[in-house]
Amino acid sequence: MDDASAAVRNKPPSVDRLLGLAKEDMAGVDALIRERMQSPVSVIPALAEHIIEGSGKRLRPLLTIASARVAGAEDDACLKLAAAVEFIHTATLLHDDVVDSSELRRGKVAAHLIWGAPSSVLVGDFLFARAFELMVEAGSMAALEILARASRVIAEGEVLQLTRAHDLGLTEEVYLDIIRAKTAELFAAAAEAGAVSAGAAPARRAELRKFGQDLGLAFQLVDDALDYSGSSEALGKNPGDDFREGKATLPLIHAMARSGPEERAFWTRTVDLREQGEGDFERACELMVRTGALEATLGLAADYAASAKAALAAFSGSNSWRPALEDLADFAVARRK
């Protein structure tokens, strides 16, 4: 191992290498996003800018770009698809915040608290439609099929979450169904659409889809773990939101399964009946650590990240995009916000 790679190995995982490779492409995606969020109806760009400008890393469009490039794309067809992916994501965030009555999003006051829920719903619709206009411009019926399907699956996942999220009897299996639909599907579709725009062979396309899906699962699992451990500034949302809302995420499912009668009574009171008082969130966090629930959740995330990286085996090592995508999988698990 030479000094340079030793230095790389000692650094915490980051997406810097990927961001460096994708810099020019992402500047193009950014320009497209800014151009297409415009409208003569002034509330639309104002609200869209608020949500789009957040501190987000634009991981989903980055995934579309990186998938296209690792699969050999030489033209810029992937840029419009990447912008479309970000618009779909942003539309779902706007609708989610209304659905969950969230107060913070990406460290900023949620849009519906500034412009009202009706505007958030309608601007979400606008961005969703804009996404499809961009896909039509990109001219790929296969990408349209992938992203239309993903949009439908996401909505199904959101409704499933809405009807089951407060169910303390939620199984790990149903929880995984929910996050596979509401989060991992868009990562999978983002990667697959990139592959399609590069004219990738069916096997490569399926592998990149698998990479995106497993990456998305790892991301959501870590998100759910951080909700019991992160700080507000780092998270860009309030830690404890899931606890306060009584959302049955995997950490909670594990903690429940590893609880004695007294702890069970605590979870029933605080999550099921949502009778919460001072110190309850701190006790919940402590139980998450003590029962090993957080560790189990992060362990599963690490498994998915490893599976994501394994899906890239057939992509040539001579292509520098592959290690950059591997960084992304490592980052998904190592991040603390």
Added chain:
Amino acid sequence: MDDASAAVRNKPPSVDRLLGLAKEDMAGVDALIRERMQSPVSVIPALAEHIIEGSGKRLRPLLTIASARVAGAEDDACLKLAAAVEFIHTATLLHDDVVDSSELRRGKVAAHLIWGAPSSVLVGDFLFARAFELMVEAGSMAALEILARASRVIAEGEVLQLTRAHDLGLTEEVYLDIIRAKTAELFAAAAEAGAVSAGAAPARRAELRKFGQDLGLAFQLVDDALDYSGSSEALGKNPGDDFREGKATLPLIHAMARSGPEERAFWTRTVDLREQGEGDFERACELMVRTGALEATLGLAADYAASAKAALAAFSGSNSWRPALEDLADFAVARRK
């Protein structure tokens, strides 16, 4: 004039002839709608059925079918597009009802009052995505372009309405901009998508689009007039909703323009400040008639219906779909619900 046509002329305008011609096609559209509103997440078909099952005549998909057939379509490509058009319409209805906090829709309790606003928002998203899946199956990039654009324009119109609707200084011009976007655009796109699926020449396609747009304007103008004159059972919504919500529609714009100081004070109190008491709605309806505001609104609707019919001039009279489409324009103006 023979006896049969004399009898036809004495009957009030109806869409019976059109419904008869389109019977088989619409049965196919109906089957598609039922099939594609299914989901393993049970709230989705339940809520979708509630909104889709309303007393609506499915005028928009009917327009897609009729446009395709009048333009010579011989295959069934238009059926999927027609179902997609109805899904887009239904999605916007679900979101509108949340945005407006409406209590009735098509004569039934609004879905968000039964399943909650979050489910209405998310099932709207589901139906919107399903619409794009259907368009992808239909395989026409041109139809996708038309309906993606329409979806975006509708959202812009809804936001414009949201920000300007309570503005008593709204001009007729801005009002027409709003209804052109939020209502007429989908009628225009429904007709144009039908024409495209028939492989119509650009001129025929533009004429059918124009027919749809003018028909949509006539429909919305009559809707806004009926809100000051219809009865609850006939309308399928509460008459006076626009008045109670302080919505600046064309009848109100005309009534304001034709009011003396005393009447102006009435409108300012009831619509601008929304201080309404017993008898106010009745007085509003009486002023609508006395000032000629209703007549002017219905007159403009009749002008648009005539313009819609004129747009069909190039379609052969030997094709029975043309007179059936003309019936639809007449019906738009003559209907009392």
